[in-house]
Amino acid sequence: VKLVTFTAGADPRIGVLHDGGSVTDLSADPDLPLEMVGFVELGAAGLDAAARVVGAVDPLPHDAVRLLAPIRPRSNVMAIGRNYVEHAKEFTASGFDAPGAATIPDHPIIFTKANTSIIGPGDEIDIAFDGTGTCDYEGELGVVLGPGGLHIARDAAAHHVYGYTTINDMTVRELQRRHVQFFLGKSPATFCPMGPCIVTADEIDDIERCWVRTTVNGEERQAAPVADLIFDIPTLIETISSAVRFEAGDVIATGTPAGVGAGFDPPRFLAAGDVVEVSIDGLGTLRNPVV
Ligand code: MG
Numbered sequence: 026v027k028l029v030t031f032t033a034g035a036d037p038r039i040g041v042l043h044d045g046g047s048v049t050d051l052s053a054d055p056d057l058p059l060e061m062v063g064f065v066e067l068g069a070a071g072l073d074a075a076a077r078v079v080g081a082v083d084p085l086p087h088d089a090v091r092l093l094a095p096i097r098p099r100s101n102v103m104a105i106g107r108n109y110v111e112h113a114k115e116f117t118a119s120g121f122d123a124p125g126a127a128t129i130p131d132h133p134i135i136f137t138k139a140n141t142s143i144i145g146p147g148d149e150i151d152i153a154f155d156g157t158g159t160c161d162y163e164g165e166l167g168v169v170l171g172p173g174g175l176h177i178a179r180d181a182a183a184h185h186v187y188g189y190t191t192i193n194d195m196t197v198r199e200l201q202r203r204h205v206q207f208f209l210g211k212s213p214a215t216f217c218p219m220g221p222c223i224v225t226a227d228e229i230d231d232i233e234r235c236w237v238r239t240t241v242n243g244e245e246r247q248a249a250p251v252a253d254l255i256f257d258i259p260t261l262i263e264t265i266s267s268a269v270r271f272e273a274g275d276v277i278a279t280g281t282p283a284g285v286g287a288g289f290d291p292p293r294f295l296a297a298g299d300v301v302e303v304s305i306d307g308l309g310t311l312r313n314p315v316v
Contacts, residue, residue, distance in 0.1 A: 026072060027222040027309075028188070030061050030145075031090045039064055041079050042222050046087030051075055053082045061096040061223070062274035065187050068171060072225065094145040094219045095190055096169060098276045102143070102217055103265060104165075104194055106134035106207065108255050108280025115288030121159075121198045123205055133256045133264050138194065138278070139212035146221040149316045150195060152295060154213065157199035160295045160315075163281035164239030164247050164303035166232070167192040168258055169223050170275040177266040179259035185271065186258065188225040189232060191311040192278045193218040193239075193303050198287050198294070218301075218313045219276075228307070232258065235306040237282055241299055249282035256280075 027042040033050070038059045040048040051057050051064070054074055058064050064071045107113040107130055117128045144150070152160040171187030195217065200210030229235065232251050239247035256264070261277055286293040295301070299315040 026075065026225050026228065028061065028064070028095060028225070029220070029222045030093045030095050032093060033085055033090050037093055040085075040090075041075055043084055047084035048090045049079045049082055049084045051078050053078050062099060065096070065169065065171060066273040092146050092221050094143045095221070095223045096219070096274055096276065097140055097143055098274050099140075099272055100275055101137035101140050102192070102276045102278055103135060103137050104211065104278040105256065105261060105280040106136060108133065109249055109253050109282045110255060111249075111283035112281055112285065112288070113255070115283050115285065119198075119287040119292070121202045121287050129255065133261055135265060136207040136211065138217050139208070142212050142214055142217040144215045144218050144313070146218070146311055146313070148218065148313060149215065150218060150295075150301070150313050151215045151316055152297065153316065155197055157197060158294060159198035159287070159292070161196045161198050161286040162239055162241065162246070162295060162301045163194035163196060163285055164237050165192045165194050165278045165281050166235070166237055166251055166305055167219065168261075168277045168279060170262075170271045170277070171273060173271040173273050173275070175266055175270040177262050177271070179263040182259035182262040183226070185262060186226045187273075188223040189229060189305070189308055190219055190223045190276070191221075191303050191305050191308050192276075193301060193311060193313065194278050194281060218311055220311055221309050224308050235308070238304045239284065240302045241293075241295070246286075247282045247284035251279070253282065254279060
């Protein structure tokens with residue numbers, strides 16, 4: 026099932042997205058929460074209740090709803106650096122890397138993005154504050170955690186994957202370089218576009234066979250299958266949960282393929298008027314204008 030957070034002129038609420046863009050408003054069941062983290066916490070019981078609402082209530086037409094970011098996790102968005110080989114090479118060559126960093130890491134590189142940076146499909150990415158001219162896109166698969174937990178073994182990781190979404194891990198490269206730690210360059214307001222929906226894990230046959238594609242103004246910049254991840258999703262869940270307790274609704278951005286703006290010579294950073302689209306097979310397209 027495809028889950029969305031949306032507004033139809035009133036307060037945000039959650040719904041089920043159908044082919045063609047109509048949305049069933051789950052607030053028809055007063056026992057269901059109005060926001061996605063609470064719904065994810067319900068697990069299968071929530072999805073069963075959603076199916077009953079879908080069977081009982083007419084959906085809202087596509088043009089009556091505006092989709093918002095599907096989820097705002099309680100914690101920051103967790104993200105993985107340098108998790109595709111060709112991107113790791115282009116990042117080393119770009120000069121924006123930390124001095125002395127290994128090109129191919131021995132262990133996952135884990136950082137976070139402020140959850141206040143999350144925006145939804147169609148929302149504007151605001152780069153007006155940036156005086157460095159180094160704003161860059163990173164199309165990525167996002168994993169939404171269902172049951173939380175600590176010390177999750179990779180064999181058990183699939184039980185903790187609630188679903189998938191699409192993320193643009195926007196970055197100010199110069200801030201990333203200056204401040205060494207990634208947090209500041211990754212966290213400006215509007216720098217975590219997400220959506221349009223969460224697709225539950227049961228709906229994807231094999232996530233590793235899905236491709237991540239990014240275009241800027243219609244020109245393809247990034248294209249790679251999830252199978253190219255250096256550290257796969259079970260490894261990421263095992264590694265993070267070896268130290269950090271996951272909560273339901275936490276999100277992991279799994280890393281970006283080659284083809285970011287910093288990887289070109291000369292670099293091709295974003296400018297006002299650009300439009301970035303990130304598409305993942307089965308998850309739809311996340312489209313955001315840059316202002
Ligand atoms: Mg990234």
